[in-house]
Structure formats: structure tokens, C-alpha cells
Amino acid sequence: MSNILALIEVSHHGDLADSTPSLLAAAAKLGTPVAVVVTVPGAGSALVEKLGQLGAAQVYLAQSEQVGTFLVTPQVDALALAMSTFNPGAILTVNSVEGRDVAARLAARIDAGLVIDAVDLRSEGPSIVATHSVFGGAYTxxxxxxxxxxxxxxxQGAIEGQADAAVPVVTTVSLESDTGRSAVIDEVIDNVVVSARPPLRGASTVVSGGRGLGSQEKFALVERLADALGAAVGASRAAVDAGFVSQASQVGQTGVTVSPQLYVALGISGAIQHRAGMQTAKTIVAINKDADAPIFDIADFGIVGDVFTVVPQLIEAIESRSKK
Amino acid sequence: MKIVVLVKQVPDTYGERILDPATGLVDRSGSDAVIDEIDERALEVALSYKDAHKDAEVVVLSMGSAAVTVGLRKGLAMGADSAVHVLDSALRGADVGWTSTVLAAALTATGFDLVIAGNESTDGGGGVVPAMVAERLGVPPITYLESVQISDDEVAGERGTGQGKLRVHAALPAVISITERLPEARFPKFKGIMSAKKKPFTVLSLEDLGIDPAVTFAGVGRSVVLQTTKRPARASGKKIVDEGNAGVELADFLVAGHLI
Structure with a gap:
């Protein structure tokens, strides 16, 4: 089996990103997973055991004083160096902002073929076949x-399952990048997490609100139902543009694409851009005053009615059930 | 300061977007083609810099079919000084590797201090071409910027990542890509539309750029589509009109489906 390099993302606090299990599971589908970890000197060794549990047969610790100071370049150089050691059959990164940057620059540097946003992977002889979900799931x-x-x-999170645990063989290298081609990181500002709700990306239930909620104050109804269902909060672009909720909650073409077990659309008409971000949900529920709203065309259960009367009744019914 | 804005023609997201099942390529005849909105925002970043720095020069650059002309003309009408269109039938079906190689060659030909692109297109959505172009040009990339400050020798801003925000800067020349957080583009004015017709519009072939696909792309990995399947359309299910009990009925539906 060929080696498969997987670039592991590490936060500036030194923690493994949530995407790590899925990425190593993807690598294991293709060959022998080699976790490539790029940190400041000394910070990577604490991660080795956990990476082994997640299926890394080998861990390549690239250490550089430039990590956290120079944007992306140390990671690109580390993968290029790891390639010469492992002669990998493929190189995997997370389809995140950072992962795409690294993959893009490495592909341009070594003239590799770049495959973007795979939701599944398999080997076919010496080739790798990737599956993509295109135009919001309209095409495979x-x-x-x-x-x-x-x-x-x-x-992120598309490939389920977990690779078999291993006791990894560790290789440690030191790295110094030519920084002339790199942007400089001046400051890292942490995401302030104020919500106990699950993150939108990867949530199994999503409750989204649209323009029909009417105002930022009334959008609280969406949050109440989300909390009753243990769901993440989403929104249509119209609700974001109207300032009801922050842009991070936007579901659709230009926001987050979700694929939950249950998607509840409140006061959302269902413009094609919004549907592109949620139409692969397993079950779709829609409540809207307008009987002709296009969201009803794809809803498994549609209610023509006022969200401000139906949703409180729904919340009450859910809460009375949970008390039984 | 010479700013080149990368522009891509995409199928309008307000219509149905179609993939050709035989080739896996976007069927660009099947829907209206427009400049990607994110690229108009990229152009707005350049034009607002030019508003404050009259000596700045803004070029719009695109690679694509003959239909791209309309989008580049719109860029000129909005206020760009000149347009460059890389047009060559050999580029049909070009992947991100080919595209970035050709754009880098075109940028070398035009010259630049700063290249501005949208973070990702609404059709391909790959979000990798700006970083690939930067790597090929040997200049720093900063992608996914949510705010942009341009000075004489530097570009700076904030970019969102999954784990927080980064404040970053790079020396010019550089390549940046911007997100939807940047302001919407201005509309072309009548005067702009009239003067656009007189502005320089250059069409370049691969030969003009010194690229022979058989030589330049020999030994280069290329991503190719094997198969395209249209997902069956989603059928609508039950639809009721609230007569005072719909919340309870919905709760029952969710219970029956083991969703709560």
C-alpha cells in the first residue's frame, strides 16, 4: 500500500482540528496514513499518541520557528519535504481556508493535479477517484x-468512520522557509464562542430563519426552537442582509452548505441559492405564510401558516413530550 | 500602482445551472452568463483605491470563451482602465492547474503591483486559483480577506479561518482574494458605459503568451471528470394549512420519523 500524506491542522493553541479523524479516515481508505504535523519546536510530540489512536501509522513532525508568524508557507514546505521521504500516492488536506491554500501552492509548485472538495475517495488501481457534490448537491x-x-x-467531516488505531513511527525534522514569498501574521484573534449550540457545519439538526421573521428581536424564535431541538441556528441570505443574524449563520450558495438529518426552514421562501446549501438534508420541514413559496417544493412536511403561532405550539409540544 | 482584477464568467445563480453529462463541464449555454458577483466586489476594492489615488491603474483580466467579452466590458464601464482577455479554444475544460498557469503568464505580460480576485467562484467553488497563481509568480498570496488596506508597498487585512481571525500583511507585489464581507460593487454609470468603448481591450492567445499546451503542460498532473450524475429532483411531501393545530401535527411528524 502506498503512503498517503495527510496535513493535520493544529490550532495556534496546539490542539488538533475537529477535521482530523475524518481526514485520517480518508487517508486510510487509500493507503497507509502518514500524519504531517507542522508546529513550533516541541509542540508536536504531545499530539502523536492521539494521532495514532485516529489511525496515523506514521507521524511526520515538522518543526519551525516560523509557524504562527508566516502564513501557510511552513506548511507547504513541510509537505514538500515529507514527499521526498514518503513518495506518497496522494496528499490530502482539509478543504478549509488554510488546507486549500496549502494544497493550491503545493500543486502549483510540484505540478500535481489538484482535486478539490472531495466528499468520498477510493483507489482504482494506481488512480484515486474522488466523489464531489456539485451545485449544492444537484450533481454527483x-x-x-x-x-x-x-x-x-x-x-470537512464528509468521510465517516475511523481508521484503525496504530502506534505511530515518528519522524521529526526542522524546517526553515524562505519567507520572501510569504505573508506575515501580525495577530491571531480567537473566535469568541458565546453559544452552547452545535456549530452549523456538521450539525445533525439545523433550524434556519428567513426574512419572514421580521426583525432581529423576533429572530429569537428561531433560536428558541433550535434550543428545544438541540439544533444549530442557520439563516437565509435575506435574514443576514437584513441584519437579523450574523453572516456566519448564512446557509446557501455563498454561505455554509449543510447536510443535516433534519432541516427546519422558518419564514424562508427558498430561493435557489438557499436551496443549494441545504437540499441534501435528509428531512426538510418548512413553515411559511406564502403557500406558493418554492421551499414547499422540496419540503417533506410543509405548513402554510404563521411561524409566530405554529412554532411556539411546536416548542410546547416538544417540551411536553420531553417531560413525559 | 497597477492593480489587476481577475474576473470569471459564471452561470447566473438565479437560474438553473447545468453540467454537461458527457464532459462533466459547466454548460455555459444553458444559463445566463454573468461576471461572478464576488469578482465585482474585487473590482470594487480596486476602484475605491483608484478613487483616492488617481494615478492608480486598474486592469480587468479574464480567461474564458468569447462570452467573457460582455463581463470585461462591464468592468470597463464600472471604471477599469483596460481589459485583457485570454481566449484560446485549447483552454476548453482547463482545470485549476492550467488556468493558474495561463493567468500567471498573462499577469507577467501585463505587469502588476497587486492582483485582486474573488475568494471562490459560485460555479467551481474551488477557491484555489489565486494561491496557485501567486505560487507560480513567486509572490505572497493572502486569500479570503474580509478587509483590505492597500498602501504604497504593502497590502494588509483580516482573514477568517475556522479557528479565528488573522491579521496579516504582505509586501507588494502580491496576490489577494477577498470574501463577501467586502462591499458590493458600484453600478456602471452612463458616462462609464460610453467611455468603456474607447478603452484598451486586448485579446491574447496562448501563442501570444508563449504557451504551447503540448510542451507547457507535459508531465503536469491534471484533474479530469470521469462521470457526472444528476441527482433526482427532490419531491415535495405533505403540505398542510395551519388550522390551529399545525405545531402539534409537526411534532407528531418529527416523532414518527424519530427526529426528536
Missing amino acids: VESTVQGGRAIVTVR
Whole structure:
């Protein structure tokens, strides 16, 4: 089996990103997972045991004083160096902002073929076949790389399952990058998490609100139902543009794409851009005053009615059930 | 300061977007083609810099079919000084590797201090071309900027990542990509539309750029589509009109489906 490099994302606090299990599971589907971890000197060794539990047969610790100071460049150089050691069959990164940057720069540097946003992966002889969900899930596309090495960015959390635990072989290298081609990080500002709700990306239940909520104050109804269902809060672009809720909650074409077990759309008309971000949900429920709203075309259960009367009744029914 | 804005023609997201099942490529005849909105915002970043610095030069650059002309003309009408269109039938179906190689060659030909692109297109959505172009040009990339400050020798701003925000800067020349957090683009004014017709509009072929696909792309890995399947349309299910009991009925539906 060929080695598969997986670039592990590490927060500036030194923690493994949530995407790590899924990325190593993806690597294990193709070959022997080699976790490539890029940290400041000394910070990586604490992660080795956990990476082994998640299936890394090898851990390549690249240490550089420049990590956290120079944007992306140390990670690109570390992967390039790891390639010469492991001669990998493929290189995987997370399809995140950072992972895409690294994959893009490495692909350009080594003239590899770049496959973006894979939701599944398999080997077919010497080739790697990636599955993509395109135009908001309207199409399923399979792609491969011809004529060169494959670099693949893997959609966060798309590949389920876990690789078999291993006791990894550790290789440690020191790295110094040429920084002339790099942007400089001046400051890292942590995300302030004020909500106990699950994050939108990857949530199993999502409750979203649209323009029909009417105001920022009334949008609280969406949050109340989300809390009753243990759900993440989403929104249509119209609700975001109207200032009801922050842009981080936007579901759709230009926001987050979700694929939950249950999607509840409140006061959302269901413009094609919004549907592109949620139509692969297993079950869709919609409540809207307008009987002709396009959201009803894809809803498994649609209610033509006022969200401000139906939703409180629903919350009451859910709460009375949970008390029984 | 010479700013080049990368522009991509995409199918309008207000219509149905179609993939050709035989080739896996976007069917660009099947829907209206428009400049990607995010690229208009990228152009707005350049034009608002030019508003304050009259000596700045703004170029719009695109690679694509003949239909791209309309989008580049709109960029000129909005206020760009000149347009460059890389047009060559050999580029049909070009992947991100080919595209970035061609754009880098075109940027070398035009010259630049700063390149501004949208973070990701609404059709491909890959979000990798700006960083690939920067790598090929040997200049620093900063992608996914949510705010942009341009000075004489530096570009700076904030970018969102999954784990927080980063404040970053890079020396010019550089390549940046911007997100939807940046302001919407201005509308072309009548005067702009009239003067756009007189502005320089250059069409370049691969030969003009010194690229022979058989030579330049030999030994280069390329991503290719094997198969495209349209997902069956989602059927609508039960639809009721609230007569005072819909909340309870919905709760029952969720219970029956083991969703609560």
C-alpha cells in the first residue's frame, strides 16, 4: 500500500482540528496514513499518541520557528519535504481556508493535479477517484488525476468512520522557509464562542430563519426552537442582509452548505441559492405564510401558516413530550 | 500602482445551472452568463483605491470563451482602465492547474503591483486559483480577506479561518482574494458605459503568451471528470394549512420519523 500524506491542522493553541479523524479516515481508505504535523519546536510530540489512536501509522513532525508568524508557507514546505521521504500516492488536506491554500501552492509548485472538495475517495488501481457534490448537491461528479501526482482537499467531516488505531513511527525534522514569498501574521484573534449550540457545519439538526421573521428581536424564535431541538441556528441570505443574524449563520450558495438529518426552514421562501446549501438534508420541514413559496417544493412536511403561532405550539409540544 | 482584477464568467445563480453529462463541464449555454458577483466586489476594492489615488491603474483580466467579452466590458464601464482577455479554444475544460498557469503568464505580460480576485467562484467553488497563481509568480498570496488596506508597498487585512481571525500583511507585489464581507460593487454609470468603448481591450492567445499546451503542460498532473450524475429532483411531501393545530401535527411528524 502506498503512503498517503495527510496535513493535520493544529490550532495556534496546539490542539488538533475537529477535521482530523475524518481526514485520517480518508487517508486510510487509500493507503497507509502518514500524519504531517507542522508546529513550533516541541509542540508536536504531545499530539502523536492521539494521532495514532485516529489511525496515523506514521507521524511526520515538522518543526519551525516560523509557524504562527508566516502564513501557510511552513506548511507547504513541510509537505514538500515529507514527499521526498514518503513518495506518497496522494496528499490530502482539509478543504478549509488554510488546507486549500496549502494544497493550491503545493500543486502549483510540484505540478500535481489538484482535486478539490472531495466528499468520498477510493483507489482504482494506481488512480484515486474522488466523489464531489456539485451545485449544492444537484450533481454527483467523479474525478481523478491524470499524468501526475494527486493532491486532494477533503470536505470537512464528509468521510465517516475511523481508521484503525496504530502506534505511530515518528519522524521529526526542522524546517526553515524562505519567507520572501510569504505573508506575515501580525495577530491571531480567537473566535469568541458565546453559544452552547452545535456549530452549523456538521450539525445533525439545523433550524434556519428567513426574512419572514421580521426583525432581529423576533429572530429569537428561531433560536428558541433550535434550543428545544438541540439544533444549530442557520439563516437565509435575506435574514443576514437584513441584519437579523450574523453572516456566519448564512446557509446557501455563498454561505455554509449543510447536510443535516433534519432541516427546519422558518419564514424562508427558498430561493435557489438557499436551496443549494441545504437540499441534501435528509428531512426538510418548512413553515411559511406564502403557500406558493418554492421551499414547499422540496419540503417533506410543509405548513402554510404563521411561524409566530405554529412554532411556539411546536416548542410546547416538544417540551411536553420531553417531560413525559 | 497597477492593480489587476481577475474576473470569471459564471452561470447566473438565479437560474438553473447545468453540467454537461458527457464532459462533466459547466454548460455555459444553458444559463445566463454573468461576471461572478464576488469578482465585482474585487473590482470594487480596486476602484475605491483608484478613487483616492488617481494615478492608480486598474486592469480587468479574464480567461474564458468569447462570452467573457460582455463581463470585461462591464468592468470597463464600472471604471477599469483596460481589459485583457485570454481566449484560446485549447483552454476548453482547463482545470485549476492550467488556468493558474495561463493567468500567471498573462499577469507577467501585463505587469502588476497587486492582483485582486474573488475568494471562490459560485460555479467551481474551488477557491484555489489565486494561491496557485501567486505560487507560480513567486509572490505572497493572502486569500479570503474580509478587509483590505492597500498602501504604497504593502497590502494588509483580516482573514477568517475556522479557528479565528488573522491579521496579516504582505509586501507588494502580491496576490489577494477577498470574501463577501467586502462591499458590493458600484453600478456602471452612463458616462462609464460610453467611455468603456474607447478603452484598451486586448485579446491574447496562448501563442501570444508563449504557451504551447503540448510542451507547457507535459508531465503536469491534471484533474479530469470521469462521470457526472444528476441527482433526482427532490419531491415535495405533505403540505398542510395551519388550522390551529399545525405545531402539534409537526411534532407528531418529527416523532414518527424519530427526529426528536
